[in-house]
Amino acid sequence: MKRRLGTRWAGLVLALALAGVSGCARQRVLTVPDAEARLRADIEEILDNPAFASGHWGVVIQSLRDGHYLMRRNPHKAFMPASNLKLFTTATALARLGPDFRYVTRLFRTGPVVDGVLHGDLVIRGVGDPSITGRYHEGDPLAVFRGWVDSLKSRGVRRIAGRIVGDDNWFEEEILGAGWSWDYESDWYAAQISALSFNDNCVDIVYTPGPVPGSPVKYELIPNTRYVEIDFRVVTVRPGLEKEITYQRKRAANLVRIDGSLPAGGESRRDWFSVENPTRFAAVVFREVLEASGIQVDGNAWDIDDLPDYTYPDSCPVATYTSPTMAEICTAINKVSQNLYAELVLRTLGKQFRDVGSAAKGIEVVKEFVSEIGIDPQELVMVDGSGLSRYNYVTPNSIVTLLRVMRRHPVGRYFYDSLPIAGVDGTLKRRMQGTPAEGNVRAKTGYIENARALSGYVTTADGEELAFSLIVNNYTVPTSLANDAQDLICQRLASFSR
Template sequence: MLRYISIVCCLVASEMFAQDTLKYAVKDTSNEFEYLSVSELQDRITNILNDSNFLTANWGVVIRSLKTGEYLYQKDEDKLFTPASNLKLFTTAAGLSLLGSGYRYVTNIYAEGEINYSVLEGNLIVQGTGDPTISGRFFDGNIYKVFDDWADSLLQLGINKIKGNIIGDDDLFDETGLGEGWSWDYETYWYAAQSGAISFNDNCIDIKIYYDKKLDSVIVKYSPVVKGIVVINDLVPVSPGAGSTDINVYRERGTNIITISGTFSEGSDTLKTYATVLNPTLFAMMVFKDRLEKKGIKVLGYAIDIDDYDKNIDYSKAQYLFSHYSPYLFEIVKVINKGSQNFFAEQLLKTIGLEKKGFGSAENGILACKEWFTQIGLNPDHILMADGSGLSHLNRVTPKQIVLLLRYMYASKNFGAFFSSLPIAGIDGTLSRRMKNTRAENSVRAKTGYLGFVRSLSGYAFTADGEPVAFSLIVNNFNVPVKLAENIQDSICVLLSNFKRKHLE
């Protein structure tokens, strides 16, 4: 059994890998629209799907006009498929509908003990509610911005010494950090970061790798640097002609010992990658404690997870100090859908569970989502959710259910936030390199999905008549390069973008 997983595999799973546009991209330099009847359009789509490379695969396709309600194409529309990250459409649609696009996470800071002049004679408590944004993502790359602001708030309150501990209270979420059905060998990589009520930096460390000519060695630097995180550099430099860069990152299970091995070409540019951490709450509190001390606040105690605290916190007796508010949910769902960010999606699912069922767990989130699915006319028996991101191979949906969801959101008050969160063909997100130089560029908005043997694309397109359509294109069980599946999906999107209804005289 392989101990290490290539960074190349990590990038593929993230859906952000570089694409060979010269070989596989769909080109459309024609200035002519396609005047077709619906039956002719269906024949064209059938011909595209009848690619001999996919004889052993399964395609599920639904295309529906949002103007007339007419189904323009259907193939195995009611069969269950593994959706991969197309499941994020369900999570984000439910989140916007159940919580509201203006929802914000609130992290509360309390003092447990008396404050005498400038000294807190006790513990500082951070009560988390699942905010995934405490990172540099919304702060120009400054991963410490939120913690530094908290330190400044304490200083403004006159506190410059804490005699107790820095305690992270993550009890509003469960302790199950990984999703049901996730592969064990995902654990090291950022796309499988553990969820929890307290997080920092997407629950990962950032790793930078480069070759130093003077030292004739490969240098590995990581941040944040805190006690308990051990990074082992087992990289070997190779001359550009003798070998290529082949990096493997592995976090030993149940530890925060991370080994980086393989080869690094002396001619390679600086490489940046990531590794997940164990116990995100403790990780966050350790970094927070370090930032407090850098700001001049002396901490005599330790950074601890509430699970290691020997008594219950009585918030009725604790002193509330201040709160931190996250960006709005309409900004957060952009991170989830445009970049296919799994960690954010898992946090949102548990947040739905917390807000609607009183406790943040995937089970509660899925239960609340399925109740909402029923309310909007989706059959929950045809939507098998194991997580919020689609990383699990246990997820199953039908193409028709996806299109029904897209149609519902099109008519809902949250459509603007939902639509804006989707990648734009040829422009951004996971579609930035697809459908360039076609009419679909800057027109199609859709969510991608990728797992082993799965490629999905579902969203909205506009015909040459300006007619809005919702579509879902899912292929399972193929054994050819994934770009061939993308080529078929992109070809259908371009066909829809060029399509003008032929009116019979």
């Protein structure tokens, strides 16, 4: 079966190379209708490949020069968009919050400081900031906490005669998105959602195999915390016999079992797993940083939800942290398809414009925005901000409308710059390399099981900019074939000439 599909696709690639990329000079002598007809025929050949007999495609390709549609297939049908939903979340965030919006996370004390002793608690008030992580601090996830320790020391604090409390009440208690599969719970891309988020609500783990078969595999946790317990069963084996590393976090707990094997003398590798209760995770790690720096903490670390009727004055901040801009955060969301950040931004929209930090209220803001720019809200069924849920449905037409409007929107350049570039960065770094699409296509990828999407912008050989959306659902072949199909279409568009 694989050999037959491979042969079929090899022939298709060759046919497109002859008809499209290598045939550009011949296309230029065709009339415009003939050139467009040839383009549509080439794309339809890709879409109608028997490999996708069980699936269905939604395709819209529109010129941004004059609004003319070069191709439409099922433009108003509903498709699971996967991470293409992030286009709606980030566009709304940039338009409504603004590219210069920043989060401010504050550390409060609940009592006085006397003779170096804080007689009270330290409370971290989270407001949905996703950037308390190594991604924004040269790989050091503890940088913000260390800065707070320095602030405390500058005030002469040597001991906390109270607790460390994490306050996540800025948002509603929605730890997972609607319809998220429980199969995903251990994975970084399904990290729990909290207004107080730290290190992407994950622990990094770096494995280093031993020099010879049977020697121990060493591992390092980042941050190095007692918050998680590791049941480590990875072994060193002879090269060629290694098995995939798998990890599973026990539901509602922080016990993580890790199995598999690594080749002797091989390179280190890095994985990430999610934590249970990220709010308490942040509080625990901050307490560990305090103690490691020489500040004694008498009490334990707590999630505010576990302290009934707990209140504290907000008149005594001792430290703050200000995030990067919303433009930078949206770039992380779209370039690397960061689900947690998208969920936090969605709830920020709800909090800022509906005074409720929930997914539902954030979605109200998104739908209000898309309605204002000419998208029928009925073409957008949205239950989360990231697209991880299979309950989301979007039409290709609505995506291309969003792309077209954002290209000319006052904040459009931030939206455009946030998208992955084919063959260069983000989730498109290894796709379309060495083709006319490399460095040209800027598009958001999307993937959940049996759903693959790619939507964005491409400039033709004539310098005409196009907006496109290519979505396939319900296919049963390897996703690499869906990638191939989308990449071939993008290459054909990049080579298109009227």
